[in-house]
Amino acid sequence: MRSLRLGAALLAASALALATELPSYQVRLTAARDGSARATATVLVGHCPAGLLVLPLGFSAPEDLKLEEAPPGTRLELGARDTVSTLRFQLPTALDAPVALRFSFLVKQPLQALKTAPGEKGALPAGSRLFRHGFVNTQETPIGVYRLEFLFPEGLIAQAVREQLPKLEKQETGPRVLLSVLDGQQAATLTYANVHQGDATSMAVELVPRQRSLGWLLAGVILAGLYLFYFRDLVAKKAS
Amino acid sequence: MEKMTLSSKTREAQSANERWMRYLGFPGGILLFLVILYLPAGAGASASAQAGAACFALALVWWVTEPFPTYVTSLVLMFLLLVTRTSNAKAIMDVLGMEVIWLNLLAFILSSMLVKTRLAKRMALWLVLRFGHKASWALLAFVVLQLVLAPLIPATAARCVMTLPLMIVVATIYGSTEATPNNFGKNMMLLNLGCISVLSSVTMTGSSANLIAVGLIQNMGGHRVYYMDWMMLGAPVAIVTMLLMWILGQKLLFRIKPEEQVPQLEGGLGLVREQYESMGPLSFQEKKAIAIFGMVLFLWMTDIFHMRWFGVEISAPFAALLGAVVVLFPRWGILSWAEADIPWHLLIFSAGAYAGGLALDDTGAAEWGVRMLFGGMNLKGVPFGFTYTVVIAVMMYSHLLTTSKTVRTLIMIPIIITMAKALGWNPVSLALPAALCIDWVVGLPISGKPNVILFSTNQFTVGDNFKHGMLTCTIGVIILVLSGATWFHWLGITPAFWAVAP
Numbered sequence: 001m002r003s004l005r006l007g008a009a010l011l012a013a014s015a016l017a018l019a020t021e022l023p024s025y026q027v028r029l030t031a032a033r034d035g036s037a038r039a040t041a042t043v044l045v046g047h048c049p050a051g052l053l054v055l056p057l058g059f060s061a062p063e064d065l066k067l068e069e070a071p072p073g074t075r076l077e078l079g080a081r082d083t084v085s086t087l088r089f090q091l092p093t094a095l096d097a098p099v100a101l102r103f104s105f106l107v108k109q110p111l112q113a114l115k116t117a118p119g120e121k122g123a124l125p126a127g128s129r130l131f132r133h134g135f136v137n138t139q140e141t142p143i144g145v146y147r148l149e150f151l152f153p154e155g156l157i158a159q160a161v162r163e164q165l166p167k168l169e170k171q172e173t174g175p176r177v178l179l180s181v182l183d184g185q186q187a188a189t190l191t192y193a194n195v196h197q198g199d200a201t202s203m204a205v206e207l208v209p210r211q212r213s214l215g216w217l218l219a220g221v222i223l224a225g226l227y228l229f230y231f232r233d234l235v236a237k238k239a240s
Numbered sequence: 241m242e243k244m245t246l247s248s249k250t251r252e253a254q255s256a257n258e259r260w261m262r263y264l265g266f267p268g269g270i271l272l273f274l275v276i277l278y279l280p281a282g283a284g285a286s287a288s289a290q291a292g293a294a295c296f297a298l299a300l301v302w303w304v305t306e307p308f309p310t311y312v313t314s315l316v317l318m319f320l321l322l323v324t325r326t327s328n329a330k331a332i333m334d335v336l337g338m339e340v341i342w343l344n345l346l347a348f349i350l351s352s353m354l355v356k357t358r359l360a361k362r363m364a365l366w367l368v369l370r371f372g373h374k375a376s377w378a379l380l381a382f383v384v385l386q387l388v389l390a391p392l393i394p395a396t397a398a399r400c401v402m403t404l405p406l407m408i409v410v411a412t413i414y415g416s417t418e419a420t421p422n423n424f425g426k427n428m429m430l431l432n433l434g435c436i437s438v439l440s441s442v443t444m445t446g447s448s449a450n451l452i453a454v455g456l457i458q459n460m461g462g463h464r465v466y467y468m469d470w471m472m473l474g475a476p477v478a479i480v481t482m483l484l485m486w487i488l489g490q491k492l493l494f495r496i497k498p499e500e501q502v503p504q505l506e507g508g509l510g511l512v513r514e515q516y517e518s519m520g521p522l523s524f525q526e527k528k529a530i531a532i533f534g535m536v537l538f539l540w541m542t543d544i545f546h547m548r549w550f551g552v553e554i555s556a557p558f559a560a561l562l563g564a565v566v567v568l569f570p571r572w573g574i575l576s577w578a579e580a581d582i583p584w585h586l587l588i589f590s591a592g593a594y595a596g597g598l599a600l601d602d603t604g605a606a607e608w609g610v611r612m613l614f615g616g617m618n619l620k621g622v623p624f625g626f627t628y629t630v631v632i633a634v635m636m637y638s639h640l641l642t643t644s645k646t647v648r649t650l651i652m653i654p655i656i657i658t659m660a661k662a663l664g665w666n667p668v669s670l671a672l673p674a675a676l677c678i679d680w681v682v683g684l685p686i687s688g689k690p691n692v693i694l695f696s697t698n699q700f701t702v703g704d705n706f707k708h709g710m711l712t713c714t715i716g717v718i719i720l721v722l723s724g725a726t727w728f729h730w731l732g733i734t735p736a737f738w739a740v741a742p
Binding site: 125157158159160161175178179180181186208210212216217220223224227228231232234235 | 263603
């Protein structure tokens with residue numbers, strides 16, 4: 001009889017766990033000129049039982065974690081920090097209707113300048129910065145849509161999207177990483193739908209100074225001038 | 241008629257206007273490059289996309305105005321793509337190994353075989369004797385030939401390779417050679433270019449991009465398109481357009497003078513008949529050439545069965561490669577390597593052009609351009625006919641931005657389906673007519689594989705190609721719009737043109 005009750009309780013618990021729904025998980029990372037960045041994340045939670053809700057986080061060492069919006073009594077703390085960060089929400093009551101959990105955190109130096117050892121070939125030119133982001137759903141609950149919006153710091157533009165994974169499925173419409181303008185700043189948005197446990201997505205964007213070198217203008221004017229001078233016989237009237 | 245050599249010498253400027261174009265084309269290209277490069281960065285475009293567009297624009301101006309031979313421009317473009325960080329060295333160099341370049345190379349080996357054995361001459365003389373009492377009828381014969389081949393051989397490049405020697409020899413008979421091209425040659429090459437591409441839209445199996453569009457319409461739009469649905473819509477549009485181009489090409493764009501309407505060989509048709517009769521019965525070498533070409537043709541036509549038969553698909557270039565192996569085989573073959581006329585300068589032109597086109601695709605410049613075109617228009621609440629016309633025009637002319645039909649289909653069709661849903665129209669009413677434009681890649685020598693191959697004949701310039709291609713596309717847009725208002729509406733594909741979505 002006791003084992004029967006235990007089995008029933010386990011079944012009920014797993015049914016409740018299965019019922020957890022995460023229709024969307026959206027992170028907006030706004031980079032500042034000094035190199036730091038503040039992320040604001042909104043997770044839309046559908047049905048969810050009371051107690052612990054663990055969510056994966058695509059940043060390895062977030063700081064200054066703050067819960068901005070959640071049902072009263074909800075607590076948030078950072079989970080394991082060995083390889084992947086997780087967020088641990090303690091929900092005081094079960095959620096029956098969709099609720100937004102909003103939180104923010106600080107990301108130190110999201111932009112990297114690739115350093116090269118003396119004598120080694122450089123991978124990026126001086127002034128280029130690389131932004132990398134990876135996200136893995138380490139939890140059982142599938143995520144409807146994962147979206148990361150990265151707003152570039154002022155004065156930098158995207159040179160190229162260097163990585164956008166996974167490749168688009170046939171039924172998906174692309175691109176995986178879309179460049180656009182958000183709140184007046186150039187931004188790259190990574191979107192990945194139906195993220196099941198173990199699914200991973202990543203992007204790498206190379207940023208360069210907005211101002212282009214005037215070398216092109218100089219070279220162009222000189223070449224055009226030289227051509228017009230040395231090839232003027234093309235249109236010169238032939239001596240009769 | 242016995243030779244098919246394509247020289248790398250720069251074509252002489254024909255008129256004062258052309259000399260001025262050459263003179264000003266160089267700084268003009270640089271100016272356009274600088275303007276695009278220094279434009280404020282677009283919202284959805286990366287710096288590499290902007291640089292790619294600038295490089296491509298420069299090359300386009302130089303290809304059209306020809307301050308340098310086209311292959312030198314291609315080399316400049318490849319270097320610019322590297323130094324502007326649009327593409328990396330590997331991506332640029334790998335282009336020379338692309339399928340289209342290989343097919344081009346192998347096509348010239350097979351063509352050399354047909355020329356050396358005089359089989360091409362025999363077929364061309366027969367064609368001229370049968371249909372070529374007037375240049376117009378010889379051109380029409382090629383329209384019919386391409387229409388027959390289109391459903392049999394889906395690979396456009398293969399169709400082009402097959403018919404290229406015939407085109408060259410018939411053009412020669414009408415006085416158009418690589419050294420002295422005339423308007424008949426331009427009509428011949430450009431009409432065939434149009435037919436090879438446009439007539440692929442007669443059936444949904446005409447190209448793999450058509451099938452991708454059908455899949456997208458089914459998966460995203462929820463409407464299944466059957467073979468006959470496509471054919472009833474696509475065939476009349478494609479065939480009527482090409483018949484109109486047959487007339488307009490020779491009457492409007494590149495007028496064939498009355499004296500050019502007859503074979504330009506001294507002695508006229510009498511000499512053609514005399515030459516044909518003097519060739520006597522088929523020689524052993526000609527029979528061998530027929531057998532080799534027949535084998536390649538058989539492999540091209542049966543590609544859908546290869547996996548079942550051989551456990552591997554022998555694609556069009558590999559079928560041609562097998563043909564080349566037999567052709568070049570010592571003792572049993574037909575040609576020695578030295579006898580194969582391979583125009584390397586044209587392969588270099590193709591490689592550079594493809595590197596530029598691929599850079600537009602890879603950097604997202606093409607996709608960005610299309611999104612800007614659609615995104616800049618508010619089509620909510622306007623009559624269906626207006627939206628339809630805009631969609632058809634954008635789809636038709638967008639081929640100038642990309643070198644891949646597949647990429648263009650994957651970018652455009654989902655956008656059109658999503659837009660149709662947002663505007664309240666049945667997705668198929670816009671997406672299916674738009675899909676009929678997929679194969680109309682006729683505007684530039686780099687727009688498709690047949691274009692690259694035919695440009696290598698040196699019978700027309702980039703400007704000629706652009707003029708002919710734009711007229712073809714414009715006629716296509718007009719016919720598609722008229723069909724959308726009538727024929728497609730009667731078939732239940734499109735709503736009334738003046739209807740406004742609820």
